[in-house]
Amino acid sequence: MDLRDLYQEVILDHNKRPRNYGTIEGASRADGHNPLCGDRVSVSVRLQDGKVQDARFTGTGCAISKASASLMTEAVTGLTEAEAMALFARFQDAVTGKVEADDEVLGKLTVLAGVRDYPSRVKCATLAWHALQAALAGAAKPVSTE
Numbered sequence: 415m416d417l418r419d420l421y422q423e424v425i426l427d428h429n430k431r432p433r434n435y436g437t438i439e440g441a442s443r444a445d446g447h448n449p450l451c452g453d454r455v456s457v458s459v460r461l462q463d464g465k466v467q468d469a470r471f472t473g474t475g476c477a478i479s480k481a482s483a484s485l486m487t488e489a490v491t492g493l494t495e496a497e498a499m500a501l502f503a504r505f506q507d508a509v510t511g512k513v514e515a516d517d518e519v520l521g522k523l524t525v526l527a528g529v530r531d532y533p534s535r536v537k538c539a540t541l542a543w544h545a546l547q548a549a550l551a552g553a554a555k556p557v558s559t560e
């Protein structure tokens with residue numbers, strides 16, 4: 415099994431058994447829509463002492479969008495808002511091919527770096543992050559990748 419197969423495994427696993435799937439009652443929430451693929455995601459996040467205490471999502475869409483949302487909720491838990499947004503920036507650079515995906519910075523999110531070869535899927539991979547950004551900003555209005 416090469417690395418690409420392993421990455422595929424992780425994506426399929428998170429698509430099939432998404433982590434942190436659900437809504438946090440009373441928490442800041444934002445919706446995202448990727449019209450190119452039809453992905454929809456709703457991310458809710460609760461901060462405590464300036465850190466992400468809990469992040470959850472619901473959504474429908476392709477395997478990439480769901481796996482990305484699932485992996486994101488795991489990755490940002492325990493981070494400050496600034497750290498979460500810095501991670502988003504690094505992730506976005508990796509999935510758009512601007513920088514090499516760095517395991518040490520991105521952790522499991524590295525499995526999504528393969529979308530850099532498929533520009534139309536970049537929005538699938540970043541949709542949940544845009545929603546997270548809006549949720550962290552406390553924005554109530556829906557975000558769109560368009």
Ligand code: ZN
Pocket residue numbers: 448451452453475476477478479537538
């Ligand atoms: Zn998609």
